[in-house]
Structure formats: C-alpha cells, structure tokens
Amino acid sequence: MGDGADNWRSVAASLFPQGHSIEQHGAFLTGSAQLNGKPVAVAGTCGHTAIGVEIALAQARAVLDIVRHHPGRPIVLLVDTQGQRLRRRDEMLGIHSYMAHLAQCIDLARRRGHKVIALVYGQALSGGFVATGLMANACYALQEAAIRVMALPAMSRITKVPLARLEQLAADHPVFAPGPENFRRMGGLTAIWERPAMHAQLTMALHDCPQQDFRAAQGAQRGGRKLAAAIIDAIVENRHA
Template sequence: MNWQELASALFPSGHAIEESKHMLQGTASVGGQTVCVVGTTDHVPIGVEIALAQARVILDTVRDHPKRPIVILVDTEGQRLRHRDEMLGINGYMAHLGKCVDIARRRGHPVVALVYDQALSGGFITSGLMADACYALPESTIRVMGLPAMARITKVPEERLTELARSNPVFAPGASNYVRMGGVEAIWENDLAACLEAAIARAGGPDRRAALGAERGGRRLAATVTDAVRTGGDVQPA
C-alpha cells in the first residue's frame, strides 16, 4: 500500500499531507479532531536531514498545538549508513528525534505509530518504538537485523538461527513476532480509520510493552528485570 492509499484509508474525513524527498508531513482529521502526521515513504533511510526535519515538525506541534495527537507513519530501511552521516554523528540526530517524541508524550500529546510497509533498525527505534503504541499492517516487514547478517555478527550458523526463529520471536522478523514481543500493540485490518481513532483514544499512560511481551510469551523476563532494576529486588527464573 502506498502512502496516498494509506492516507485515504486512515483519514476518510480529509487530510493535508504532503511528501517531499520521501518525508511525509501535514495534518489530518480523526474523529472530528485535527492530528499532526509525520513519517517516511519509499523505504527511505533516516539520515541527518530527515531526523532533524521530523524533530522540527514534532517540536512545532508541541509549541503551537498543545496536546494535539501525533501520528507517525513508518516506512524506512533504518538509519542511513553513509560516511557523511556517521561523521556528522547520526547517532546524535537519531537520539534527538527520539527525545522529541518523548517530550511530546510527556506534554500530553497522544502519539501513535503505524508501520505500513517496512521498519528496520534505528529508523524504527527512534520513531515507531518511541510512540505511546505502535501498530502494523499485515503485509508490513519489521526486523532489527536479517538472519544472514545476524549470523555473520554473532558467528552462530544461519541454520541454527533459523531453527531458533521458529520458536523464539526475538530471532524472527515479521509483524506478528513483534506483536508477541509487545513492541507492536496489534496488527490492523479492515477499517483502518476506526483502528486509528480507537488507538488515539487509548494512547497515553504507562509503557506496557514489556508487560505485553510477558503476557504474550515473546519476552518472558523483560518486565521482571525492569521491575527488579527499578525496585532493587531479585529476578525470579521464568
């Protein structure tokens, strides 16, 4: 699904979203209220320019439109791996974008992300995973690292990783595995406009990703370890 088709499905009451150099920004109507929309398209990698531009959209919304909902549309192959970006400190730009999303949440802006095509590595972490809740379309592709690359880095044979991926979502790509781990709240089908309206209404409150991962059996110790660190308690075996 291209972004124009997605926008029509998400915002049947109308939108004013524009695309420039693979970045999306604008406003739309959801349930009678105006929302800020920011995102990417065409699998574009997030470089310093897009990171700064997205951060600016979010900060402008926080300054000019208090508590306006923010919708992040995710389609990226990750952070841009170029010498120029690395020399400029791409990690700092990505962190800045993540902090801007965080401050929007802290200032009372409901932030909802939707992976509608592809979401990989750092480009996903500082956008979709920083939202109050992240959702995905059934045909979307989500992964931090492909199994061949993981095999090269970990020195674990790819055949072994493939075997592990059948039973452990941590090793496996795909939206359904991220649902099991709690990183993705749910997969949206059918009436996308109704799904988005309901998600915005539910956004806010404590981060439940680790708890969801435990409930769904995808990350059985994340919530326990987090709670032990917070309280100084012990970690009990799963």
C-alpha cells in the same frame, strides 16, 4: 501493497476519510488530518527510505513545531524505513546523535501530553524504527508490513552464529524472527491492523492510548519476552528498598 513511494497516499486515505493535508517532501511526510471532526498531526517517511541526518532533523523539527504551535494535538507517525542511512558522511556527522535527538523530541511530545500513535505501513528496520515507531505511546502495524531488527544473514555475519542455527532459533523465539506477529508477541506492537477498518482502528488506538509503557508486561503475557518485565520490576523494587 506495492513498493512505490506513493503507498502512503492509500494508507492516509483509509486512516483519514474526512480528509488530510499531508505533503511529501522527498521521503519525508508532514501535515495534518481530520479524525472524527478533530485535527491530528501527521509526520513520517515513505518509500522504504533510509533515515539520514536530513530526515532525522526534519522529523524532529516537525514534532517540535507541533508541540510549540498545537499543544496537546494527537500525533500519528507513519513509519516506512529501512533504518538509518549507512553512509560515511552520515556516520562522520554523528547519525546516532541525530537519531537520539529525534527520539527525545517524540519523548518530549509524550511528556507534554500529546498522544503519539505510530503505524508501520511499509518497512521498519533497526535505528529508524527504534527512534520513531518504538518511541510512540503505542505502535501498530499493517499485516503486510516488513519489520525486523536485522536480517538473519546479516545477523549471522556479525554474531558468527551459523545462519541455519539462527533460522532454527527464529522458528521458536520471536526475538530472532522478523514480521509483525513476532513483534506483537514481544510487546513492541500493541496490535496488528487489517484493512479496510484502519479509520476505526486508529480511533480506538487514540481512545485507548496508554500513558505508561506496558510493552515489557505485554511481551511477558504474550510469551515473547519472558524475563524483561520481571527484571524491570526487580530493579524498581530494589531502588525503593
């Protein structure tokens, strides 16, 4: 798949062979589609965009409009972002608050009974991924997607850990390593999708959409996050003791 902003069109065509009315407004995507004769709502981003305050608000507004006007309608989030926009203007306006607002809107949709499925089809980095894809009931990715919390050279500069050491750690520990398979091992991704069966995979994802958050348990089962589930269980047990 190429790097152009039109990548979403081929993805949408594969996901929704019965047709869609998704529109692109800059790097923001919104609209609806038909899936097995039933409507689903679609929102997301394209072109590896950085999410600034405008796109964060646009996505939040789209989700709230779906909740208000189409109660219970499934929502598909198309994720392609290089993370939050690193500009002084966005930082001064409080980009963290806008991202938190977006995450809360997606959480509201889930609590109101909307099945929210995210698909990483391009890039997924840092806060732009956390506030969208990781807020869905379940997140999936195409095999060719680029997913990481932070590039290892940047991680090395911030943590002062030598790059060679981080590369060594990444070979055995998925927490340090980029790529869909490592995020699947950690439970962040439910599964990795392959073309051309995306329509069938989306249909199954909505059918099997979890109502509870099983990512920590999946990470433990897959050997990617060995302690998170046990710590969560211990905290829950202690609260009820």
